[in-house]
Amino acid sequence: MLLYKASVFIHILSAMFWMGGMLFTIFVIVPSLKHPQLNPSRGDFFTIMGKYFSNISWALFIILLITGYYQLTYRGYSWEILITSKFWHSHFGFILAHKLIYFALMLIVSGIHDFWLGPKTAMLIQQQPDSATTTRYRKLTRRIGQVNFIFGLLIVYYALSLVRG
Numbered sequence: 001m002l003l004y005k006a007s008v009f010i011h012i013l014s015a016m017f018w019m020g021g022m023l024f025t026i027f028v029i030v031p032s033l034k035h036p037q038l039n040p041s042r043g044d045f046f047t048i049m050g051k052y053f054s055n056i057s058w059a060l061f062i063i064l065l066i067t068g069y070y071q072l073t074y075r076g077y078s079w080e081i082l083i084t085s086k087f088w089h090s091h092f093g094f095i096l097a098h099k100l101i102y103f104a105l106m107l108i109v110s111g112i113h114d115f116w117l118g119p120k121t122a123m124l125i126q127q128q129p130d131s132a133t134t135t136r137y138r139k140l141t142r143r144i145g146q147v148n149f150i151f152g153l154l155i156v157y158y159a160l161s162l163v164r165g
């Protein structure tokens, strides 16, 4: 029981860290960087901060996967049960499937954002801040980030539905 509680504690804390990090970026960091004092180093800032947050996020995803799987086994859903179609047709299985599909989509979108679009846009902002290409990349990166945030909200919604039906 203690191990299970520790697992849920770490799972929820990791989810808070990840969602909180996105909220902090959207509502605090991005508006702060519009300030004339910070704006000139916007690109460098995103390159440095993005790397830190990306490394932490991927570590969090691994932690969420491991603790999530442990919680399933504690609830009695061993691997043998998880591979049956009966499980995925149950109410719990149906909700878990939604959570995991959004989790998988979020991993794909995060990969695109963290390893391609984000770094490329940050470099463009620093090297050619006023070009049309930079504007296009900035818009696309912002959109991708917003999509990821929506996936995060959906995952949390299905997470609480998992426990409360």
Ligand code: HEM
Binding pocket: 008, 011, 012, 015, 064, 065, 067, 068, 069, 071, 072, 075, 100, 103, 152, 155, 156, 159, 160, 161, 162, 163
């Ligand atoms: C970004 C990914 C994830 C987020 C944000 C997330 C978030 C959460 C949150 C907030 C809860 C608490 C729900 C509540 O008590 O109301 C929860 C519970 C749970 N999650 Fe996740 N989760 C993620 C990934 C996963 C994965 C990958 C799995 C399965 C492999 C998983 C399995 C579970 C289970 C089984 C519970 C129920 C815990 C219990 O009370 O026994 N989660 N999740």
